[in-house]
Amino acid sequence: MGRMAETVGIECVAAIGDVHHFEGVASTQDPLWMTNYELIYSHPELMLDWYPVCGNHEYRGNTQAVLDYAKVSRRWMMPAKYYTKVIEDDNVTVRLVFVDTTPMIDKYRKDTGKYPDAGKEDIQKQLAWLDQTLADAKEDWVIVLGHHPIYADTDKNDTERTDMQNRLNAVLLKHKNVAMYICGHIHNFQHIRKPGCNIDYVVNTSGSLSRPKVNKIDGTQFCSGVSGFSLVSADKQTLDLYLIDKEGKVVYTVEHKK
Template sequence: MFSTHLWLKISLVICLTLNFSQSLAQEIYDETYYQNHQIQQLTIPDKSLNFLVLGDWGRNGHYQQRPVAKWMDVAMMQLDGEFIVTTGDNFYSNGVASVDDPYWQSSYETIYNGPHLFEDWYVTLGNHDYRGNWQAQIDYSNISRRWNMPNQYYAKTFAIDDKSSVLMIFLDTNPLNPDYKNEAKYAETQKQDGAKQLAWLEHKLATTKASWTIVIGHHPLYSSGKRYGTTDGIRGVLEPILEKYKVDAYYAGHEHDLQHNQPQGTTVAHYVSGAGSEVRPVAQREFTRFAKSEAGFAAVSVTKNALLTQFINASGQVIYQHQIARNKK
């Protein structure tokens, strides 16, 4: 004969099982799911190349990582998105140990599991990734079909239509950041030849025939957040090159928020998409166009004549839109 205590345990297990089953039922991705999950204010340009930009995200599903992933899937569906870009700090706090690290499952594969997130991911490295085995993130490209990082830095050109295209350059800003030269915990970043990467960057920008040029890196050159006033080092390295070649947009992470910064007299539009999980406070600065301490990501749409950036929060709301016209070169 079962005791009352045992019956209570059995009842609790049954309730938990039912609740788990119900939650699984709610995650069935079908027509009804997407009819009930729409980003109402999302602008979808005609004949555009569409992709998402996500930064500072890998936290085992903690903070707002899961709801951000949910709305990324919806955004990719609505936009018919082609790929996803990361701005680094893919795994907190100390990167991954190897390609077999359980973190790949608990913080990536089982979090970004919506059907529209199984497109190509183009990945950049952040400072926290260098605290672990950064080479494993390159090597994971040979294991995962969607994870793409052929090197610490690389470039790829995407066609918009028959006559226009966008060059996307994925930098490794860690060895380029003078702030890390004397930091023991980031000693690994200094083993790369930064001068070689900069020469490669200049060559790519000088020789491209693409209609648009977009650069992705981890460290922002301007910040309206925690690191306001402390980005002079990396800005001094990169801004002269980006301005010289009239790069259209620079997307960064590192700051755990969403920002658009545009200092007077500059050509490059500076965006921060580093709100993939945890967020930090921001403030209005002299160069701030927009800054919000909300979890979320950026949706980018590029057409022959315009580049549109939309920030989407963890509740599936468009909280900012900014469009720039094609830079006549």
Template sequence: MKLIQLLTLTTLLCAPLNQAQSAQQDVFGEHYYQTNQIQSSLTESGDDYTFLVVGDWGRNGHFAQRSVAKWMDIAAYQFDADMIISTGDNFYDNGIASVNDPYWQTSYENIYHGPHLFIDWYVVLGNHDYRGNWQAQIDYSAISRRWNMPAQYFDKLISLEEGGSVHLVFLDTSPLNPDYQHEAKYQETQRQDSKAQLAWFEQTLKRHKNADWTIVIGHHPLYSSGKRYGKTSAVRGVIEPLLEQYDVDAYIAGHEHDLQHNKPAGSSVEHFVSGGGSEIRPVGQREFTAFAKSSAGFAVVRVNQQQFTLEFIDDKGEVIYQYALDKNRESAQ
């Protein structure tokens, strides 16, 4: 009798665990990804190098952060993503305190937990990250198997399968932004050696000038169709001359809590904003606006030797913008 009761009790205790394990398998099983798909009309190449871009996300799962993370996982599965890029403001409002800060769990690890998000993340600092211990975000690279921030600024050269290469340059734009010189809460940004970073930036662009594609990532947009329209000229004056001089193909930023593609007259650089990782703000149509939407979401970028494509995907899994650029500079939306 006691044996039967013990077996019955064991069965009852194990049942919820087995059900939870089964539910977990169902959530991230093949059926889940077959029934949740992103409808993309862009032609895929088996040789594409694919990465997701998200920014301004670290809000402990609030606003649209969880739903954006869900569709990022689906996109990473569907498009076989190679990496994820963050455009900064990784932890609101005041960065993090240390590598042991609970925000690592509540804003990052427990949010981006889909199985296809456990690929390399390459991360830049935003202005809010400078309101905390920015060095801890670099140090976390030695703890995490996916978080990569080897320094405040760095680059990565990617060899494409069919030949050719993509040069990714990751900037730390807060120290380069003259607007922060007189803001007390951002004085830490002005203690950094901006001249050394600019010298490094030019040298790395020069060193890899023969790359098929050059894409620069920074937190601050140089053009904005959002809240900061008309307020980006200072940082633009620092960064844009080098983008133009070294024929950079695209500059991808965050800072604005929305999704944008801006094409300023006379510039050969495509300017994108992917800052819809959680909270969103209004946008407008400006003289250089190709696309702007007050929407949470992220970007999917695919590159091969001949073409660069970008899609913005919102927090409902809908493709809200597509752009393709051929290497001969012909574009099609």
């Protein structure tokens, strides 16, 4: 990933949840910040702005500490649990809209012992913010990023996806400017395009612990169990998302045209 960043000259990194797998962090001084993040993503070309969101595993710890780490690390750019950022280069604008998906799923909200912060979040306030943000967006491209998939092949409980479809996707479908929804959580690559819908739904794989068993579902354009990462590139007419394995090979490209 660092070598790819050096070759391409990336603008930033989007970390869409579960940087801290398993139990999350207890504080900004938790040793997991070193073992899960600082020592892993140590390539000089990765010393730039990172835009994170919480995954369900961060919600098993202290989510305020995830926000507060922005005061410790100058590359950890997380102003809130959901926020937006515009990237502009060569007169091309891309609006990144980062959403907090764990509170949108009822099974996390109800399990206050394991996910103590999930039920405290006002999801209607977040969805209203998202609705207004998308309505106001005038950039060349709009990408929404969150941890949990709206559509995916997985053995995880179906209610995760139905909650996401009923809450998050209901807002996305109101707006014609959303090109992609990019998520994680499943630990493999999946690209899904539903009939009659212009949104590309993409699951980004894990950087380490991949789940190689993945099958096609309705709308699947591509799926692979390799580990790796993704790279976004855009001009005025085309938005490309390159799915890249851990060896740096592009295994598939999601191409979204105007």
